Amino acid sequence: MRILVTASSKHGATAEIADAIAGHLAEHGYDVLRKNPQDVTSLDGVDAVVCGSAVYMMTWMEQAHDFMDRFASELEGIPVWAFSVGMNGVPAHVPQDPSRIGPVLTKVKAIEHRVFPGRYIPSLLNLRERTIVRLAGAVEGDFRDWDVIEEWSRTIAETLSDVSQ
Secondary structure, eight states: OEEEEEEEOSSSHHHHHHHHHHHHHHHTTOEEEEEOGGGOOOOTTOOEEEEEEEEETTEEOHHHHHHHHHTHHHHTTSOEEEEEEOOTTOOTTSOOOGGGGGGGGGGSOOSEEEEEOOEEOGGGSOHHHHHHHHHHTOOOEEOOOHHHHHHHHHHHHHHHHHHHO
16 A cells, blocks of 8 residues: 655754655555655545645645645545644644635645644744734744654554554
8 A cells, every 4th residue: 555645844854754754654564655735746546645744823834735636536435534733832822724725625634634743943933924923922942742643643554554454
């Protein structure tokens, strides 16, 4: 079974999560193709997709939106998982609404959509981005939970194993 893992990432945190997911799925014996969304030209031979994006201003990046648009009809016929990365370091009292990124997923029925915290390293951002993040009250640091990501990858692998039997 061949799984495409694709993700849009601006500063690398989401790409690193996609790489980890791809690695975990490969450890479970799957043939994994890891590509950026804009580099995917066909889903021929792909049996499942894991698609993710960094979240900026409560929306997926353009490349992930475009991927979902280009392959919407093909994605209807295969298992799809989706993940979003962002909203990290925002104080707990600040309301978060991950459902606002949902419209990109309405084109495709994902088996599951997970939101993972990302990281905020000011030196990786431009002045405008740092200003926005500062106004949101984000805290500097890497908030990615690699154990949770591995567990989610294992769940995907087990689900696909059940489907293929």
